[in-house]
Amino acid sequence: MPASSISRLPDDVLWLIFTEFCLHCHGGYSQSWDERPLRPIRSRRKRHQASDDKSWYSIERQNLVSLSLTCKIFRDVAQPILYHEFALGCGSSWLSDLYTWEGRLVSFMRTLARRRDLARSVQVIYVHTLLIYEKDKKEQEENRTAIQEAAHSFGIDLPTVWEQRLSTISPDDSIDWPEVYPVFLGAYLNDKPDLTEKQKRRLDRAMNDGSKPALRWMNAEMVAMLITLTPNLQYLSLLGGPQWPSCGLPKSALQSLGVSTLPLKVLDLGVGASSIIELAPYLETLNLHQSFHIGWPITTKMPYMRTLRLTDVLISAGTLQGLLSACTGGLVAFEYEAFADEMRRAHGDSGPSISHFHAFEAIEYLKMHKNTLQTLHLDLSNLKEEIEKIPEGTNLKEFTTLQHIHINTALLFGFGPLSESFDDDQELIRFLPTSVVSLAICRNGSSSFTKKVLASLADGISKDQNVLPFLKWVGCSGEDMSSALKPLFEARSIEFSDRAWYLRELRPYLSASNESSRLEFPNWDSDDADDL
Numbered sequence: 001m002p003a004s005s006i007s008r009l010p011d012d013v014l015w016l017i018f019t020e021f022c023l024h025c026h027g028g029y030s031q032s033w034d035e036r037p038l039r040p041i042r043s044r045r046k047r048h049q050a051s052d053d054k055s056w057y058s059i060e061r062q063n064l065v066s067l068s069l070t071c072k073i074f075r076d077v078a079q080p081i082l083y084h085e086f087a088l089g090c091g092s093s094w095l096s097d098l099y100t101w102e103g104r105l106v107s108f109m110r111t112l113a114r115r116r117d118l119a120r121s122v123q124v125i126y127v128h129t130l131l132i133y134e135k136d137k138k139e140q141e142e143n144r145t146a147i148q149e150a151a152h153s154f155g156i157d158l159p160t161v162w163e164q165r166l167s168t169i170s171p172d173d174s175i176d177w178p179e180v181y182p183v184f185l186g187a188y189l190n191d192k193p194d195l196t197e198k199q200k201r202r203l204d205r206a207m208n209d210g211s212k213p214a215l216r217w218m219n220a221e222m223v224a225m226l227i228t229l230t231p232n233l234q235y236l237s238l239l240g241g242p243q244w245p246s247c248g249l250p251k252s253a254l255q256s257l258g259v260s261t262l263p264l265k266v267l268d269l270g271v272g273a274s275s276i277i278e279l280a281p282y283l284e285t286l287n288l289h290q291s292f293h294i295g296w297p298i299t300t301k302m303p304y305m306r307t308l309r310l311t312d313v314l315i316s317a318g319t320l321q322g323l324l325s326a327c328t329g330g331l332v333a334f335e336y337e338a339f340a341d342e343m344r345r346a347h348g349d350s351g352p353s354i355s356h357f358h359a360f361e362a363i364e365y366l367k368m369h370k371n372t373l374q375t376l377h378l379d380l381s382n383l384k385e386e387i388e389k390i391p392e393g394t395n396l397k398e399f400t401t402l403q404h405i406h407i408n409t410a411l412l413f414g415f416g417p418l419s420e421s422f423d424d425d426q427e428l429i430r431f432l433p434t435s436v437v438s439l440a441i442c443r444n445g446s447s448s449f450t451k452k453v454l455a456s457l458a459d460g461i462s463k464d465q466n467v468l469p470f471l472k473w474v475g476c477s478g479e480d481m482s483s484a485l486k487p488l489f490e491a492r493s494i495e496f497s498d499r500a501w502y503l504r505e506l507r508p509y510l511s512a513s514n515e516s517s518r519l520e521f522p523n524w525d526s527d528d529a530d531d532l
Contacts, residue, residue, distance in 0.1 A: 011077055014077045014078075015077055018064065018078050019081055021060050021063040021064050021067075021081075022060075022064065022085070023045070023057070024123055024124050025081065031045075031508075033508050034503065034507075036375060036403070036404035036437075036438045037473045037475060038377075038406065038440060038503070038506065039499075039501055040506055045092070045508040045509075047091070049091075049096055050096075051095055052097060053096060053098070055089075055096035055098065056092075058088075058096075061082065064078050064082040065082065068082060079118065080117075083118040083119075083121040084122065085122070085126075086122060086124070086125050087124055087126035088101070088126070088131060089126070089130060089131075089512065090128075091508060094130070099130075101128075101130045101131055103139070105127075105131045106142050109146050109150050109222070109226055110146055110150075113149055113152075113153040114153070116153070122233055123233065124233075124234065124236075125236050127223055127226075127238050128239050129241035135215065140207065140215070143222055144188070147189075147225050148189060150229055151225065151257070154257070156257065156258070159189040159190050161256050161257070162186065163185065163186050164256070165185055165256050166182050168252055169182060169185070170250075170252070172251075173251065175245075175519075176213040176216065176217075176246050176247075177213045180206045180213070180214070181213075181217065183199050183203050184206065184217055188207075188218070211242075211519050216244055216517075216519065217245055219243050219244060219245075220245050220248070220249050221253055223238070224249060224254050224257065227254065227259070227276075228257045228258075228259055231263070233262065233264060234263065234265050235264070235265065235267075236264055236266075236267050236276070238268065238269055239270045239510055239512055240270030240291065240515060240517055241270075241271075241514065241515040241516075241517060242516070242517060242519070243517075244272075244517035246272070246518045248269075248272030248273040248274075249271070249275050249276060251274070253275070254275055254276070260279070261280075262276065262280040263282060264283055265284045266284065266285045266286075266287075267283055267287070268289070268510050270290055270514040271291065278298060281300060281301065281303070281304070282304050283302050283304060284306050285305075285306065286302075286305060286307070286308055287311075287507070287509055287510070288309070288311070288313055289310075289311045289312060289509070290312045290313065290515075290516075291313055298323060298326050300326065301326055302326050302328065302329070303329040305327040305329060306329075307331070307332060307333040307335070308323070308324075308327060308331055308333070308335070309333070309503065310335070310337070311335075311336075312337060312339040313336075313337075313338070313339055314338060315357065316355055316356065317361045320357045320362060320365060321361075324365045324366060325365075327369070330369055330373075331366075332373065333373070333374060333375035333376075333377075334375070335375065335377035335406075335503055336377060336378055337377070337379045337503055337504055338381070338382050356383060359380060359387070359388070359390050359407075359411040360388075360394045362378060363390070363394055363396065364394075366399075367399075370398045370399045373401060373402050374401055374402060374403050375402075375403070376396070376402060376404070376407075377406040378406065379407070379408050379442055379502065380410070380411065381442050384444070387414075389411065389412065389413065390411055390431075394431075395430055395433075396431060396433045397433055398433075399435070400435060401435060402435055403436060403438070404436075404438045405432065405436055405440070406500065407440075407441060407442070408443070408444045409442070410444040412427050413449060413453075425449075425452050425453050425455075428453050428457050429460050429467060429468075432468060434466075434470070435470060437470050437471060437473070438471075438473040439471065439473070439474050439475070440475040440501075441474075441475070441500060442477050443477050443478050443481075447478060447480060447481075450478075454488075455484070455485065455488055458488040458489050458491075458494070461492050471494055472493075472495065473495045474489055474494055474495070474497070475500045476497075476500060477498070477500045480498075481498045482497075
């Protein structure tokens with residue numbers, strides 16, 4: 001069909017055609033990837049990406065760019081679709097070496113500040129750390145100008161607003177260099193700051209030397225402004241790394257810009273940002289991945305929260321209880337995979353040790369969701385010897401809607417020598433609710449005893465039709481499990497698999513390397529002990 005003929009098509013038909021190039025419009029960010037039993041599925045975000053090929057994401061976006069430049073009719077339809085998302089490097093596309101990251105965030109923010117109609121179109125934002133990577137002084141000045149231009153579009157005098165924040169600085173916000181953070185807020189945007197020589201020197205060093213805390217502070221402020229510019233944002237994803245301050249996104253950053261509520265429904269966090277959670281009461285899905293500095297407690301309620309997913313994290317019993325209590329509307333899925341303390345340190349986090357919660361505590365706290373919870377994924381495998389067996393009598397019988405369960409054997413039988421001496425092969429039957437449909441078990445101890453317990457489960461089902469009558473699938477990690485157990489379960493019309501997948505293997509979000517943002521202190525001046 002000639003281009004002239006296509007241009008005469010109704011706008012709604014053009015819209016259907018052009019949305020073929022939009023990941024958001026095709027459900028690429030809402031695609032269900034963890035349906036149970038958990039297993040790999042084809043995902044538009046996890047397609048193959050070779051390093052020497054142009055990123056698949058850029059190719060799709062370029063189609064919309066070209067349509068926007070073809071003619072006014074195409075532009076008016078394609079441009080709002082193009083601005084549905086800003087997700088450079090999403091999924092596997094960041095692996096391309098041909099990406100151009102420099103200046104992309106500033107350019108996007110300037111467009112949104114000038115075109116509020118396009119700003120209202122933005123539904124999805126993914127901030128890869130390469131977007132906020134170390135800047136030279138020219139780029140620093142561009143960022144400084146861009147953030148003030150964006151503020152001006154709202155009628156905000158940003159230097160004055162930052163100065164007003166000085167009276168409410170929290171210890172978390174300033175932890176990276178407490179003496180210099182107030183100087184940054186009070187002077188960095190001021191064209192003629194009234195600073196002592198020592199303050200000037202420190203601010204310059206904070207921006208350009210060592211671990212560059214001021215550069216990280218500025219990155220967080222840029223992202224806060226980006227969020228403020230997008231009033232209809234539904235999905236926000238923030239990759240963690242040393243480009244962020246230790247606190248992630250400061251609590252005062254969004255509030256000082258007049259943001260009282262965010263319309264977010266899905267939030268992926270690889271960095272501390274409780275400030276976002278507290279402003280997002282409509283959240284339905286919260287994904288925390290390697291968020292070493294989460295920034296609890298959360299004081300807001302989340303009545304719409306249905307899926308709470310935490311992978312490679314390490315949190316205390318008190319933090320878990322507070323988080324689950326905040327989900328007041330009834331969780332449908334709670335999915336958790338622990339991160340051992342030594343693994344956290346290997347990822348660059350040198351913060352204080354955290355006392356991890358025990359499985360029986362999680363089960364107790366989850367009882368507030370016992371009438372709504374359908375999926376429980378509780379894997380503490382990485383804690384190894386720290387895993388404490390659940391006390392006698394602790395089980396999931398009260399969870400009447402629970403259908404899909406993923407656990408590790410150490411929760412039931414202990415770890416190491418303890419599991420070898422455990423001989424109660426009915427423990428699993430007593431632990432599981434009648435409603436269970438799928439059961440995945442990651443083995444942490446004795447292979448022989450795990451086989452015995454699962455064989456006992458299959459035997460119990462065959463003898464009594466009231467024992468787990470809805471169970472359709474069982475998975476247990478270890479190829480040695482299949483030959484012995486597969487026939488037993490299949491004889492009861494229950495599928496058996498020798499693989500239990502982990503969330504961290506399959507998740508399509510925050511798929512690039514997520515690192516700790518905890519900051520080393522910059523080199524101190526010889527007179528740093530003196531007052532400013």
